[in-house]
Amino acid sequence: MSRCAYVSVCAVVLGCFPVGASRAGDPAKPMGEVEGLIAAADPGGTVVVPPGVYEGNLRITQPVILDGQGHAVLDGVGVGTVVEIRAPGVTVRGFTVRGTGENITVEPAAIRAIAGPVVIEDNTIEDALFGIDLRESPGSMVRNNLVHGKDLDPGRRGDGIRLWWSHGCVIEDNTVYGSRDLVFWYSENLRISRNRVSDSRYGLHFMYSHDTVLSGNDLARNSVGVYLMYSNRITLDGNTMRNNRGASGYGIGLKDCDDIVVANNALLANRVGVYLDNSPSSVGSTGLFESNTVVFNEIGLLATPITHDNVFTANILVENEEPAAAHGRGELTHNTFARDGVGNFWSDYAGFDRDGDGIGDLAYEPRSLFGAMLAREPNLRLFVHSPAQQAVEFTARALPELRPQATLVDPAPLVRPPNLKGSGAATTPLRTRAMAFGGLGLLLFAGATVGVFGRQAALGPAPRGDDR
Amino acid sequence: MTTINALAGERALPQARSFSGGTLAFARREFRDAVASRWFLLYTLAFTVLAVAVSFMSLSSVGTHGFAGFGRTTAGLLNLVMLIVPLMALTAGAGCIAGERERGTLLYLLAQPVSRTQVLLGKYVGLAAALVCSLCVGFGVSACVLAWRTGSVGFGAYAMLVCFTALLAMAMLSIGVLISVLSRRSSVATGVALFVWLTLVFLSDLGLMAGTLIFQLRVQEVFGLAILNPLQAFKMGVIVNMNASLDVLGPVGAYASQAFGDGLAFMLAATMLVWALVPLLAAVVLFARRGSA
Amino acid sequence: MIEAEGITKSFGRVEAVRDVSFTQPAGSAVALWGSNGAGKTTLIRCLLGVMRCRGSARIGGVDVRSRGRQARALVGYVPQELAFHDDVRLGSAILFFGGLRRVDGARVSASLASVGLAGHERKRVRDLSGGMKQRLALAIALLADPPLIVLDEPTSNLDAAGRGEVVQTLRMLKDAGKTLLFASHRPDEVITLADRVLVLERGAVERDTTAAELWPTEKPVQVIRLHLSMASEAHAARVLREAGHAVHLNGQGLCVAVPRDQKAAPIHTLACSQIQVRDIEMLDDVDIPEGTP
Structure with a gap:
């Protein structure tokens, strides 16, 4: 028995450590080989690293284009930062980088730059506490990398991509999953496009980072999709935030951010579509929300009580359990829900459009008693989707004195959803067919049960008349 | 009349039919009666029409965009099920013994070589089959409509909805049967x-x-x-199966998901199963106490 | 065939059946005689195990309480009036009961034919006349060819012709060796069929006797039924008994057996005591079978 256990422990130990080496079939090479190649190259020249696993930590101190061509593996073997770029003008391309340390106090990263600009592209990063970390590395480009964090508790993970005082960077087409955040500290004028972040904490997280455009990013199953804090003049355009359902679970969260533009985004099945915490906070600044699609969230739009001066126009809010709500007893009436006579489409709007101009004749003023109760006692959310909830709302409708104040007023609600620009996967025909077959199957089953179970044994032939 | 002499000739003593055979005979009769009855047709029609209407309404708003998620579509269907199915099953169950008793047919049935347990179980099985049939028609038509209009619900989740609904119907039927056994008159039941x-x-x-x-x-x-109420158990069960997590139900749901994890769906199904079995068992015991086996 | 011991059944404080014990050998015919509310029907239900009661009952040696199904398999039961779902067709009704007794279709058809109902399979139960319903009940009772037939006032809802048919059928069954236990209101039936009469009064067996003893007949007798006001019935019975008439009070007037040539005598006797007779009914000719004590 104990011998058996000993053998299996050995197997596990062996299986854990020199993974790459045994897989490649070749013995691992020391990182010094790569350092040697760099030292031999001209400054700014291209170094192609031959296929193989290189173990150790790499310091790059001169401009170089380092190309792994997809077959070179840089393995830190669980110690510290794997690649550290200490000079501007470095490109790291086509590597698999893995095996950082785990001590979060020293923040070990797969690739760290402390000078800029640098280019980090087409790399695969796995088993890394921090993925790509740019510290004071302005003008850099991080493109088309795949980052997978260590399989740790979310609280002990590091960030997938982090920028620190790095202005003017481009972060695009990266895929990050199982990490903590994609976080941007004190970095301005960024372009963040078409990144995919999933199963992490904050999909995109801004701290004190201004004047940036985020477009076409896909943030799924994170705790929060995009969380902007103390960051101004940011545009979110055409991003998709779906199934972000952590403890706070915001599709987009804004805390003390001025002059934000949120347009053409799709916010699907998050706990809260858009969360506004005192944004905008400065006098004279505004927030603009235009043409976003907010669907299947528990709360479409949630705001702290004092939130004001946001403009909402041409948004589509469909099938959110609560379209809009304010924390506590607050209300959203200090925000504007129509611009130039164009309001938003609310799927629970019950008014009419007599003149056919596409604008409802009655203002949209949601007054949900159940919503008001929810604001007081969140535990009551257990009772949503039940007839009892309908009963509460019905009672409130029947007894106007029970009706709470309207949480918001949209004076020009749209009666038809405007054309969507947000993304949304079309239903596959396969699923449709399964549904059709399923439906027919159920009907057949019902018929067969009636046929078999309800079969009436006949006794003799049916008589032609009653004359017998 | 002359054949009676021939019939009354010497032969082996008649035997009662096996327990399951007699029960099945009752089940089939109950099923036939139910399927042919007005209430059944009415409920089936109402359920089907409403289910299709809910599917249509929900589809007309987002169907063309094909977003998936737990929205008011499913919620609407869920609400509908939670209103109609218990009503249907409870009233059907309530009528089954009290009605026979009131019409005087019960004693005649009991004078046959059957036990009271057989009568009750047979009726329960027959009615349950009829209810499941009715649900299949409603859900089937609704699924066809969803398919035709490119539905946004996966069939697996939909099938689970049907299964849970059938379980709900059986739980409610079981309570109805218990009420029926305890009531002297069918109006009271x-x-x-x-x-x-x-x-x-x-x-x-x-x-x-x-x-x-x-x-x-x-x-x-x-x-x-909340879980004591079979309807809440049903709702949570459906949501768990569609969403894998109860977090749409706020802090309480999140607590449940965290505390019970993957066992939650089983736990909810088990709760409903208990609701289906315990009242039925009580009904059988109470009903059997009034006469011999 | 029947062994009853200490059968007692109370509804609340009222004892409907009090400590009834009797043994009925196979092949015999026993009549239960008594006024309405004397406990005939309750006793029959207790014997069949349809109602729970104290005491013990065995049918063909099978205990009714513990093995009710097997015991009832030996019994064909005919109620006062067949109570069955009204809109069921005759054919499917009898097939259902056949199904409970493991009887095949051919046998069902034969049974229907034996009571003259062949060809009526498509009729609904509600469209049957009283006589046809009772014949259907008989057909159902005879389906499995049981050795014991229990009848609860099988003719009380029938006209003279219907009664005649039923009595004739029972007579044939008796001749074929069946055991009969029946409750009746009619002396003529009792005299024709019963070897033995149990007279029930307030739930207890008052007399265990024969028809001949109940209605002594040296001369040919005619049984007449006198209809009086309810209040005077008891008084009238006493007066008639004092005048030497055989009287029986059974809830539907006063039955008096009188010599054929003195049919007016009881009316005269009553008139002398200022008791008014509302109506007189000649009961069918009583045919006392030869060899019956």
Whole structure:
């Protein structure tokens, strides 16, 4: 028995450590080989690293284009930062980088730059506490990398991509999953496009980072999709935030951010579509929300009580359990829900459009008693989707004195959803067919049960008349 | 008349049919009667029309964009099921023994070589089969409509909805049968069934809401009390199967998902199974106590 | 065939059947005689195990309480009036009961034919005349060719012709060796069929006797039924008994057996005591079978 256990422990130990080496079939090479190649190259020249696993930590101190061509593996073997770029003008391309340390106090990263600009592209990063970390590395480009964090508790993970005082960077087409955040500290004028972040904490997280455009990013199953804090003049355009359902679970969260533009985004099945915490906070600044699609969230739009001066126009809010709500007893009436006579489409709007101009004749003023109760006692959310909830709302409708104040007023609600620009996967025909077959199957089953179970044994032939 | 002599000749003594055989005979008769009855057709029609209407309504708003998620579509269907199915099953169950007793047909049935347990179980099985049939028609038509209009619900989740609904129907039927056994008159049985329906659908939830507000109940308390109601168990079960997590139900749901994890769906299904079995068992025992086996 | 011991059944404080014990050998015919409310029907239900009671009953040696199904398999039961779902067709009704007794279709058809109902399979139960319903009940009772037939006032809802048919059928069954236990209101039936009469009064067996003893007949007798006001019935019975008439009070007037040539005598006797007779009914000719004590 104990011998058996000993053998299996050995197997596990062996299986854990020199993974790459045994897989490649070749013995691992020391990182010094790569350092040697760099030292031999001209400054700014291209170094192609031959296929193989290189173990150790790499310091790059001169401009170089380092190309792994997809077959070179840089393995830190669980110690510290794997690649550290200490000079501007470095490109790291086509590597698999893995095996950082785990001590979060020293923040070990797969690739760290402390000078800029640098280019980090087409790399695969796995088993890394921090993925790509740019510290004071302005003008850099991080493109088309795949980052997978260590399989740790979310609280002990590091960030997938982090920028620190790095202005003017481009972060695009990266895929990050199982990490903590994609976080941007004190970095301005960024372009963040078409990144995919999933199963992490904050999909995109801004701290004190201004004047940036985020477009076409896909943030799924994170705790929060995009969380902007103390960051101004940011545009979110055409991003998709779906199934972000952590403890706070915001599709987009804004805390003390001025002059934000949120347009053409799709916010699907998050706990809260858009969360506004005192944004905008400065006098004279505004927030603009235009043409976003907010669907299947528990709360479409949630705001702290004092939130004001946001403009909402041409948004589509469909099938959110609560379209809009304010924390506590607050209300959203200090925000504007129509611009130039164009309001938003609310799927629970019950008014009419007599003149056919596409604008409802009655203002949209949601007054949900159940919503008001929810604001007081969140535990009551257990009772949503039940007839009892309908009963509460019905009672409130029947007894106007029970009706709470309207949480918001949209004076020009749209009666038809405007054309969507947000993304949304079309239903596959396969699923449709399964549904059709399923439906027919159920009907057949019902018929067969009636046929078999309800079969009436006949006794003799049916008589032609009653004359017998 | 002359054949009687021939019939009454010497032969082996007649035997009672096997337990399951007799039960099945009752089940089939009950099923046939139910399927041919007006209430059954009416309920089936109402359920089908409403289910299709809900599917249509929900599809007309987002169907063309094909977003998936747990929205008001499913919620609407869920609400509908939670209103109609218990009503249907409770009243059907309430009528099954009390009605026969009132018409005087029960004693004649019991004078046959059957046991009371067989009569009751047979009726239960027959009615349950009829209810499942009715649900299959409603859900089937609705699924066809969803398919035709490119549905946004996966069929697996939909099938689970049907299964859970069938379980709900059986639980409610079982309560209805118990009411029927306890009531002397069928009007009383129907009245009690309606009251129980009202209680399960509205009053208990409203009471629990008030309790939560007044006593500031903790999440585990709210969850524990809510799960006692088979309708809540049904709702949570459906949501768990569609969403893999109960977090749409706020802190209480999140607590449940965290505390019970993957076992939650089984736990909810088991709760409903208990609701299906215990009242039925009680009905069998009470009914059998009034006569011999 | 029947062994009853200490059968007692109370509804609340009222004892409907009090400590009834009797043994009925196979092949015999026993009549239960008594006024309405004397406990005939309750006793029959207890014997069949349809109702729970104290004491013990065995049918063909099978205990009714513990093995009711097997015991009832030996019994064909005919109620006062067949109570069955009204809109069921005759054919499917009898097939259902056949299904409970493991009887095949051919046998069902034969049974229907034996009571003259062949060809009526498509009729609904509600469209049957009283006589046809009772014949259907008989057909159902005879389906499995049981050795014991229990009848609860099988003719009380029938006209003279219907009664005649039923009595004739029973007579044939008796001749074929069946055991009969029946409750009746009619002396003529009792005299024709019963070897033995149990007179029930307030739930207890008052007399265990024969028809001949109940209605002594040296001369040919005619049984007449006198209809009086309810209040005077008991008084009238006493007066008639004092005048030497055989009287029986059974809830549907006063039955008096009188010599054929003195049919007016009881009316005269009553008139002398200022008791008014509302109506007189000649009961069918009583045919006392030869060899019956």
